[in-house]
Amino acid sequence: MRIGQLAQLVGVETQTIRFYEQQGLLPPPDRQDNGYRVYTEKHGEGLAFIRRCRILGLSLAEIHELQSYQDDPHQPCTAVNALLDDHISHVRSQITALQALEKQLVSLRASCNDEREVEACGVLAGISEGNMHQQ
Amino acid sequence: MRIGQLAQLVGVETQTIRFYEQQGLLPPPDRQDNGYRVYTEKHGEGLAFIRRCRILGLSLAEIHELQSYQDDPHQPCTAVNALLDDHISHVRSQITALQALEKQLVSLRASCNDEREVEACGVLAGISEGNMHQQ
């Protein structure tokens, strides 16, 4: 299997596959005489794992960490679960921050209608005056 | 006022100020004979405006756009309000995406307790099996 086929199979670009290899997330495949990469099913599974982790918002560093746990299958999985817990709390704090931000933006937006000149724009005035409650 | 004083006044690093100048967000100040930048109150206001925009999550491009509106104060402020509306809906879609993600992560986490080996970890299995409902 060449890189293009693998890319199509998993739904990524070929450059992304080379990038993961370069980052040490995907083991370097064998090469043909012409230098073309040759992939196995294992690579496909590894790549799909990476992609699913990315969809879950895990960073490449976190994925790398998960992989290191997989290499040691008889350890307790405490660290895996902890990694996920950390990630969940990270996502939650992002949500909280964005919700606070939304509230601020909405109240800023409410301070203007569409009938004014820029000079008198409530939005611009609101930003310039700086009476912002920064969390 | 030199760059260090301005930085302390507004609460940013000196490099950030030079960066904004380089990006065209802050007008180039006059220089002393020795090359040191000399800032006025106007610069302080401009810099504070940029920082408040950043706190609101606006990108440098969006800030640049706002500045261009400010340069033309007798236009209607429709574009300003529209920019904010766009930004709000952007923030909202981020929140929605993160909430969906959180749900997914929590259910993944629930598929494991801390008493297993990595081999049998419900989290890793859940990712590997790939039965993920992508949004």
Place this chain on the structure above:
DNA sequence: TATTGACCTTATAGTAGCTTTATAGTTTAA
């Protein structure tokens, strides 16, 4: 006077996770 320390200058590289571009070699189909 010499030298320390705090400040300023520019230029360059690093961060995350790719994507894009440039340049070139290889395979395959018409």
Place this chain on the structure above:
DNA sequence: TTAAACTATAAAGCTACTATAAGGTCAATA
């Protein structure tokens, strides 16, 4: 045979800074 489609490497671009390097300037101190 030639062109399309594929592969390779290396390097730059993206965002919004942050950090580092190597050096010039200035005031105060020893």
